[in-house]
Amino acid sequence: MLGGAYLLFGKKSLDKSNNSPTAVFTPAATSQAKPTFSLKEVAKHSQKGDCWLVIEDKVYDLSSFTNHPGGDIYLQYCGGEATSAFQTKAGRGQPHSTEAKNRLKNFYLGDLNREN
Numbered sequence: 001m002l003g004g005a006y007l008l009f010g011k012k013s014l015d016k017s018n019n020s021p022t023a024v025f026t027p028a029a030t031s032q033a034k035p036t037f038s039l040k041e042v043a044k045h046s047q048k049g050d051c052w053l054v055i056e057d058k059v060y061d062l063s064s065f066t067n068h069p070g071g072d073i074y075l076q077y078c079g080g081e082a083t084s085a086f087q088t089k090a091g092r093g094q095p096h097s098t099e100a101k102n103r104l105k106n107f108y109l110g111d112l113n114r115e116n
């Protein structure tokens with residue numbers, strides 16, 4: 001009985017001394033957890049305030065994107081494929097900056113599934 005209490009106490013204090021987190025979310029683990037979406041699903045989000053688009057087979061939710069330095073031009077691509085528009089700034093032949101590509105990551109929703 002006393003021994004059991006000692007064991008219990010011993011175990012508890014061992015647990016408390018272990019401060020390392022039990023689950024670590026690495027970027028790789030987080031992106032693996034993202035769902036995939038079909039083009040049909042993306043097409044349902046085709047307007048300002050409800051805008052999904054596809055860049056390089058990744059789906060982005062730009063519904064809350066309100067401060068685009070290029071203005072509303074991206075809204076034409078809501079609901080569909082926007083890879084070449086993003087890469088050329090809609091035919092200007094000029095790629096977006098690294099900063100723009102980094103900002104894009106904040107809107108990443110999941111990968112495109114072309115099979116359905």
Ligand code: HEM
Nearest residue numbers: 069070073074077082085086089090096097099100103104
């Ligand atoms: C998908 C369609 C898009 C089109 C057609 C487009 C087009 C443009 C245009 C015409 C400009 C202004 C001209 C210039 O600065 O050279 C611009 C600037 C910019 N855009 Fe976009 N854009 C799109 C999406 C996005 C997205 C999704 C982001 C970020 C989440 C973004 C971030 C920026 C930034 C930061 C700039 C300032 C210049 C730079 O850093 O390259 N754009 N864009």
